[in-house]
Amino acid sequence: MKKLIFLSSIIFSSYSFSLESSSFACDPKKFLSEDNMTKVLVHRESAFNICLNCEGESCAFKNELLSEEKSLAICKRLFCTASFASRGFEIPPEIPRGRSSFTYHYSISKEGKVIDIDVDKSEGVFSTKDARKFVQALTRKTRFSPINFEGNTYKLTNLSSEMTINTRLGQE
Numbered sequence: 001m002k003k004l005i006f007l008s009s010i011i012f013s014s015y016s017f018s019l020e021s022s023s024f025a026c027d028p029k030k031f032l033s034e035d036n037m038t039k040v041l042v043h044r045e046s047a048f049n050i051c052l053n054c055e056g057e058s059c060a061f062k063n064e065l066l067s068e069e070k071s072l073a074i075c076k077r078l079f080c081t082a083s084f085a086s087r088g089f090e091i092p093p094e095i096p097r098g099r100s101s102f103t104y105h106y107s108i109s110k111e112g113k114v115i116d117i118d119v120d121k122s123e124g125v126f127s128t129k130d131a132r133k134f135v136q137a138l139t140r141k142t143r144f145s146p147i148n149f150e151g152n153t154y155k156l157t158n159l160s161s162e163m164t165i166n167t168r169l170g171q172e
Contacts, residue, residue, distance in 0.1 A: 026080030100124030
């Protein structure tokens with residue numbers, strides 16, 4: 001039996017997503033309205049070379065941004081704020097219930113999907129495999145606006161984050 005979890009009911013008590021200014025992370029559940037996304041996209045081209053290092057079809061945030069908190073926040077807003085995120089998601093039924101913390105790396109595909117999820121370490125009831133399945137479920141419907149510059153579309157790589165969750169339901 002699958003259980004549908006609505007973020008609004010668990011976000012304050014059992015879901016914590018770290019977006020420290022010292023990391024290259026995109027919040028998979030924070031998104032911009034269509035109107036705001038249109039405004040953001042206008043500024044992408046002028047910030048492309050300031051924010052991103054690109055090789056071939058892949059880009060990553062410039063490491064210099066880690067020491068420039070305001071610039072990093074602007075670059076994240078322009079290139080890795082979702083254009084859509086579901087307010088709820090289904091926790092895979094085989095995921096254990098309880099408290100877990102984990103860190104992971106991922107990319108955003110040329111189409112704007114979260115891909116290449118690689119869990120570095122997991123503590124608590126989740127194995128690294130469980131943590132990966134959880135992040136996949138959490139981000140399954142999340143979409144980012146594709147990065148287009150001078151007629152090319154790019155994948156955004158070298159993103160990392162950490163998460164602390166409690167998948168125990170209220171009656172458990």
